[in-house]
Amino acid sequence: MITVTRLDCMDARALIAGARAKADEIGVPMCIAITDESGNLIAFERMDGGKVTSSTIAIDKSFTASAAKKATHEYGAASQPGAPAYGIASAIHGRLMVVGGGLPVIVGGEVVGGIGVSSGTPAQDTEVAQAGIDGFLANM
Amino acid sequence: MITVTRLDCMDARALIAGARAKADEIGVPMCIAITDESGNLIAFERMDGGKVTSSTIAIDKSFTASAAKKATHEYGAASQPGAPAYGIASAIHGRLMVVGGGLPVIVGGEVVGGIGVSSGTPAQDTEVAQAGIDGFLANM
């Protein structure tokens, strides 16, 4: 038998709060998704003005980061033409995201969940996701 | 051009808060989804203990209630064997939900969004969804 540690719903809210604060600061309304260590959705918010297309993308970035235990931008590098993971972007019916904005949430060396952000540039999405993690870890 | 009014993200939080309070009261952790008047997701929470399967079901109940402007349990009655809408449950790749727990959110006679709840019995899900709406309307 295995015991796993994962984010709970209040943790998810804290992650979203940190991400929203950064999104407000940079002036880009975002879609923000939080998943548990199994990749399943815990919480989601589309800020007013966030893109409809980004709802699914944020959820899938968080799914990828938590369930594959890897930041989505790392998959971006690994899946370029000629690179070992080339073509992985269309895996799992297109749910495996290789665009930046998805980060695993790591506590005590273990992946306990993920955060996915979408509506800005991939760099902005990643910055906002990281701010969510930073805020969460600072207040644990 | 058409002008439409829809829920914003803070409205979505108020709907979730009302639903959570009722879910706590009856002791059933729920998945709760809020969509805008076009059926697109605004916010979602899976309470600790809410069912993983219910994430998609709650989202699709809310999608159905808002975009079809009808409570999902009404589709349940209309789609029984021999009834006019029999078979509608598998429409839209199975996203059209006919199980209770999805309600349109109506303000000033217009559907401005929807709420979908899942993890309990359909009666419990509907009760919790209605509590979300009641709480939201009471504090508008």
Add this chain to the structure above:
Amino acid sequence: MITVTRLDCMDARALIAGARAKADEIGVPMCIAITDESGNLIAFERMDGGKVTSSTIAIDKSFTASAAKKATHEYGAASQPGAPAYGIASAIHGRLMVVGGGLPVIVGGEVVGGIGVSSGTPAQDTEVAQAGIDGFLANM
């Protein structure tokens, strides 16, 4: 080699015009889809106020009626519990519609396309689809 006769785009407009007139008459804004004899979409309109969920449903009703050469309400009867086609509603990833509102368009004894209507009751949807066909045939 086979030669087929099918609706063209102007025929599709005529079918939509006849359906819209009836929809206006009964006061139910509808989604209206026209497909060719192969089931592929030629034209579609969502009248102002038509349901978002009904876009896919109208297209799939027309797909079913034209490609299966059978009115969707006939599938409704044939797919009741205990009837020979029970369960067919979930075929083709849920695209095979068994709810009334999809009719084949027949010219000279041949199915040349289909019309699918959704947003009202199945009886209203079927009435509006038939009005589309009647208007089209009267002006050929």
Add this chain to the structure above:
Amino acid sequence: MITVTRLDCMDARALIAGARAKADEIGVPMCIAITDESGNLIAFERMDGGKVTSSTIAIDKSFTASAAKKATHEYGAASQPGAPAYGIASAIHGRLMVVGGGLPVIVGGEVVGGIGVSSGTPAQDTEVAQAGIDGFLANM
């Protein structure tokens, strides 16, 4: 609550009319789709000779342009190998289109919908989509 302005069905017809005129002029029968600001289909026409594959592509180009508020060819540039959004093309089950031919429809600085065109080269598709917008704006 949020108030949004979106295209209505007559606006959609005007957009299609402008696009058809250009398609006729360049001699390429097109599939033309119009969506509202949430990405949901309002109207569609496959001109006689338009490609069957292009029906879905036109709808998804319009969905992308309206719901992501960005021209699809911009995603094409941003998603080249080595570029930040590389891999985005397979997102949303492949619905996010990065091939030219999808444009947001902007009125008063707000995205009120989108137009998607397919059957020609991406350059032709974009030209026809732009002609639809130009015709619509000229006659508002």
